[in-house]
Amino acid sequence: MKFSVEKVVGGGRLGSILPAGRHENAVIETPMCTLFTKVGSAPHLGYDMLKRVSNIPDIATMSLGGLAPHHENIREFGKGLGEFTALKSNIIFTTLHDASFAITSGKNDRNGVALWGKGGKFKMDPSLYVKVQEAFRPDWFQALSDGDTDKDTGKKRLIKAVNNSLDFLDNTVQLLQKSEVLKNSSLIGAIQGGFDVEERQRSAKETSARPVHGFLIEGFEKGHSGLDLFSLESFSSLLAKTVSCLPENKPRIMETAWSPLQVLRAFKLGIDVFSSVYPYLLTQKGQALITDYTIPPKSASAELEREQSGDCLPPNSGLFIDLTNKSNFEDFRPVLPGCDCYCCSNFTRSYIHHLLNTSELLAYVLLMIHNFHQYFKFFSCLRKSAREGTLDDLQASLELQSS
Numbered sequence: 001m002k003f004s005v006e007k008v009v010g011g012g013r014l015g016s017i018l019p020a021g022r023h024e025n026a027v028i029e030t031p032m033c034t035l036f037t038k039v040g041s042a043p044h045l046g047y048d049m050l051k052r053v054s055n056i057p058d059i060a061t062m063s064l065g066g067l068a069p070h071h072e073n074i075r076e077f078g079k080g081l082g083e084f085t086a087l088k089s090n091i092i093f094t095t096l097h098d099a100s101f102a103i104t105s106g107k108n109d110r111n112g113v114a115l116w117g118k119g120g121k122f123k124m125d126p127s128l129y130v131k132v133q134e135a136f137r138p139d140w141f142q143a144l145s146d147g148d149t150d151k152d153t154g155k156k157r158l159i160k161a162v163n164n165s166l167d168f169l170d171n172t173v174q175l176l177q178k179s180e181v182l183k184n185s186s187l188i189g190a191i192q193g194g195f196d197v198e199e200r201q202r203s204a205k206e207t208s209a210r211p212v213h214g215f216l217i218e219g220f221e222k223g224h225s226g227l228d229l230f231s232l233e234s235f236s237s238l239l240a241k242t243v244s245c246l247p248e249n250k251p252r253i254m255e256t257a258w259s260p261l262q263v264l265r266a267f268k269l270g271i272d273v274f275s276s277v278y279p280y281l282l283t284q285k286g287q288a289l290i291t292d293y294t295i296p297p298k299s300a301s302a303e304l305e306r307e308q309s310g311d312c313l314p315p316n317s318g319l320f321i322d323l324t325n326k327s328n329f330e331d332f333r334p335v336l337p338g339c340d341c342y343c344c345s346n347f348t349r350s351y352i353h354h355l356l357n358t359s360e361l362l363a364y365v366l367l368m369i370h371n372f373h374q375y376f377k378f379f380s381c382l383r384k385s386a387r388e389g390t391l392d393d394l395q396a397s398l399e400l401q402s403s
């Protein structure tokens with residue numbers, strides 16, 4: 001994998017990734033997000049329904065918790081996770097943890113990392129880890145690392161988390177030298193260190209000195225949603241100081257569940273690749289993204305929507321409506337008037353409210369289509385805005401809508 005920066009705008013990087021291996025002819029523009037999946041599939045969407053979503057990201061993340069226990073079956077299948085999950089045209093990026101739920105704390109040690117899936121705990125050491133990745137044949141894979149930290153974690157534990165992660169990385173690099181199957185896969189180093197600047201920078205510098213193709217910055221919230229990270233006074237400064245220790249020519253990835261405004265802020269701090277777990281979490285709550293990305297925003301309608309959504313908006317959450325709310329009972333408009341997604345083209349707020357009330361799974365299918373559509377659209381708008389010099393205007397618009 002190769003990454004190059006075309007232009008720096010407001011601290012953010014307009015760049016492109018040239019993936020190696022199966023996808024050597026693809027060019028992925030950054031900033032961008034990946035397709036969030038559950039056990040190898042887009043949540044709530046079968047393969048045919050996923051095709052109804054526009055601008056599906058080229059990269060699909062698949063967390064190991066639910067998949068690793070089945071690695072022998074997938075090895076037997078013989079063609080890797082991409083073919084196994086029918087997402088063969090996507091770049092498959094295997095990560096350790098499912099970004100939509102918190103990890104169970106206190107189970108990692110110097111010998112390995114605990115992963116969690118429906119079958120419970122699955123402990124992974126570097127040797128088993130490489131064996132599992134050989135069965136999965138991902139295009140990118142996160143290095144085994146200890147991200148069991150948050151803002152309350154003490155220094156001693158943070159040092160251990162960084163040391164464990166570096167030891168796992170060294171062992172993995174050694175094992176990979178003998179792996180013919182993974183020779184074209186890109187290893188993504190994990191940056192740990194919680195909220196300690198010294199440990200974050202040590203992790204960044206030491207990981208950069210190893211043969212990794214990119215960086216996943218994690219270990220801020222033990223896998224919690226992380227929605228409120230930007231409200232912590234120290235977070236932006238900590239992230240900027242961490243990023244300053246990373247080389248310019250490799251992509252920086254974060255899997256935190258962030259609204260469009262939070263993504264924009266992180267982009268300005270130097271993050272290139274994001275997760276699409278945020279629209280999934282909204283969908284689970286019966287909520288729909290209605291952020292207006294136009295500049296200036298058509299704020300009359302946006303303000304009206306915000307008033308109708310009442311007090312369900314936490315700070316910095318972005319603009320969304322809650323379809324479980326009774327006010328939708330006789331609302332025969334689409335979820336977002338003007339949205340050209342399959343959900344908004346065919347169904348009303350009233351119908352989705354009814355589906356949610358009666359616990360029909362179709363509600364989540366339709367909301368997932370709409371939320372993915374709007375979230376993926378945001379990344380096109382973000383790149384366009386950075387390219388055209390209107391990034392600050394877009395930020396002002398998102399701030400206005402989220403205030």
Ligand SMILES: [Zn+2]
Nearest residue numbers: 339341344370
């Ligand atoms: Zn829509």
